[in-house]
Amino acid sequence: MTDYKDIIIDHYKNPRNFGSLDNADISMDESNASCGDMIQIQVKLSGWIPGQARNDKTVIEEMRWRGVGCAISTAAASMLSEKIVGMNREDLEEFGEAGIVEMLGGEVNAGRMKCATLAYRGLLKIFENNGN
Amino acid sequence: MFDVNKIRNDFPILQRKVHGYDLVYLDSGATSQKPESVIRAMDDFYRNTNANIHRGVYEMSVESTLMVDGARKKVADFIGARTEEIIFTRNASESLNLVMYSWGKDNINEGDVILVSRLEHHSNLVPWQELCREKKAELRIIDVDSEGKLKIVGGEEKLYEEGGLRVRLGSLDKLVDAKVKLFSVTGASNVLGTLPDTLTMIRMIKERSPDVKVLIDASQMVPHMKVNVTKLEADFVAFSGHKMLGPTGTGVLWGKKKILSKMRPFLYGGDMIGEVKITGSTWADTPSRFEAGTPDIAGIIGLGVAVDYLENLGMDNVREHEKELIKYALEKMAKLEEEGLVKLYGPRDIEERGGALAFNVINVHPHDAAQILDSFGIAVRSGQHCAAPLVTSFGVPAMVRATFYVYNTKKEIDYLVDKIREVPKVFEV
Known part of the structure; x- marks a missing residue:
């Protein structure tokens, strides 16, 4: 049961930053079509003026999330919500799938990568659809 | 008429180990295993x-x-x-x-x-x-x-x-x-x-x-x-x-x-x-x-x-064999359901159903359940099974599914039921 390390079980049972933000700058939805998992992510940003494109100075200040998911996707969202504070676009892209695997204890079954990256894929949307 | 042990010998893949355990292949609904004669004919x-x-x-x-x-x-x-x-x-x-x-x-x-x-x-x-x-x-x-x-x-x-x-x-x-x-x-x-x-x-x-x-x-x-x-x-x-x-x-x-x-x-x-x-x-x-x-x-x-x-094998024999398996599996799984360990989906009458058994382990996401079962060598499918409108109509995002075929045995079902009991334990801290 290499994938279910204590840290994963901990974040799964006590997810951090679970819920919603009253004053979110952006909300994003992401889902896994094959398993029905869904996540809504809300973030507060700095270095960004609403209505204008997010740029290299835009930094994630706070993240809240909610949704239904398995232990892997839930733990990954919970851990990411702490990790990504202070990250800009470049930091987030550099973090990548390798960062997720490392964060989850260094081993993720290939069949579960979609679970592991659900929240991360949602976060990348901050820098897409720019200006919304 | 239907000697499942003899049949199993015809399927080379059933000899393999998964995570050190004998393979228990319960995903024939996705694709079946192939007998030696089929592999050899192509070769x-x-x-x-x-x-x-x-x-x-x-x-x-x-x-x-x-x-x-x-x-x-x-x-x-x-x-x-x-x-x-x-x-x-x-x-x-x-x-x-x-x-x-x-x-x-x-x-x-x-x-x-x-x-x-x-x-x-x-x-x-x-x-x-x-x-x-x-x-x-x-x-x-x-x-x-x-x-x-x-x-x-x-x-x-x-x-x-x-x-x-x-x-x-x-x-x-x-x-x-x-x-x-x-x-x-x-x-x-x-x-x-x-x-x-x-x-x-x-x-x-x-x-x-x-x-x-x-x-x-x-x-x-x-x-x-x-x-x-x-x-x-x-x-x-x-x-x-x-x-x-x-x-x-x-x-x-x-x-x-x-x-x-x-x-x-x-x-x-x-x-x-x-x-x-x-x-x-x-x-x-x-x-x-x-x-x-x-x-x-x-x-x-x-x-x-x-x-x-x-x-x-004879297709009537195939159907009989699967009916026996699904009847056995339903009885065993119904006991787990009574204990509050699983939820079963689908018709309960054997005459109205084939050999697909959809279930969820209570409070465990189907992907987690399937991965834990995999760690014991059991191959089941989890997710929406390419039938999202059906699965979600039961108020769940996904299900675990075990499907049976000619080479499956009651012993494998016992093993599945046994290991389903292990699933929630992973999340007990």
Whole structure:
């Protein structure tokens, strides 16, 4: 049961930053079509003026999330919500799938990568659809 | 009559270990394992016969053509059909798409209705959604009850309109009128195992729409029970070769000759033409018209040998064996359900279901449950099983599914039940 390390079980049972933000700058939805998992992510940003494109100075200040998911996707969202504070676009892209695997204890079954990256894929949307 | 231990010896893969445990393969609904005879037939073909079909007058080309013709005959006999009515495809999805492109595009018009059910695999739903949207036709979907059986009469009717597609959902009785041009339905649910009474439904529909065409998705039927296409009273039957002990890359569409003969080709290219001139071409007769290009020759030959294997076992014996397994599994799982450990989905009556068992471990996501079971060597599928509208109608995002076949045993079911007990323990801190 290499994938279910204590840290994963901990974040799964006590997810951090679970819920919603009253004053979110952006909300994003992401889902896994094959398993029905869904996540809504809300973030507060700095270095960004609403209505204008997010740029290299835009930094994630706070993240809240909610949704239904398995232990892997839930733990990954919970851990990411702490990790990504202070990250800009470049930091987030550099973090990548390798960062997720490392964060989850260094081993993720290939069949579960979609679970592991659900929240991360949602976060990348901050820098897409720019200006919304 | 049915010595499962002898059968198991015919499947080399059942010898392998997974995470140090004996493999317990419970995902034949996705694809079945292959017996030695099928593997060997394909290997022999590549070693000794390999040549393209219908292309050469030389010995090997003639041999491989005869082998493909022979496989077509075996498949035809297996389902009570004529050889020219058997079209080889890559899989059942392609068979269903073939009907959509070659028959649907020319025969479904604005205001017509295509009728399906909520049990459908995405491959028997999405093509019809797209065709209805394109043709401004209406898609009607027979809803399921809480046991996963199709609703025949009564209940509420719902109408949806989204993105240019009109969808009506309700019981069969409310959805059938003279506008129904195609009834495309599964013969056995790939998720819940439900065996809809297609014959009664077809007769009911034909009373109100005599010219309706009927397509049966028999992907979960042909591998598991005796099927005779004439008795199904259908016009088209689609199924996969790889779910019935045959190789991947093989599927079948059966269609009535008089309908196939009027259909346009599916793909254009080699081997499907009559005469080709610079200014245009004519089409070969069925089945060649629908089999452009070099087919999966080795795969088709393997499929023929898979049919031999099943014929040898006897399809009535196959069905009996699976009924015994599902009965046993349901009894065992019902006990777990009483203990509050699992939730079961699908009909409880053995006569109304095939060998697919959908369940969830309480408070555990199906992906987690499946991965924990995998750590004990058990292969089950988790997710939406390419049937999202069905799965979500039970108020859950996903399910775990165990499917049984000729090589599965009661001992494996005991092992599954035993290991399901281990699943929640992983999350106890």
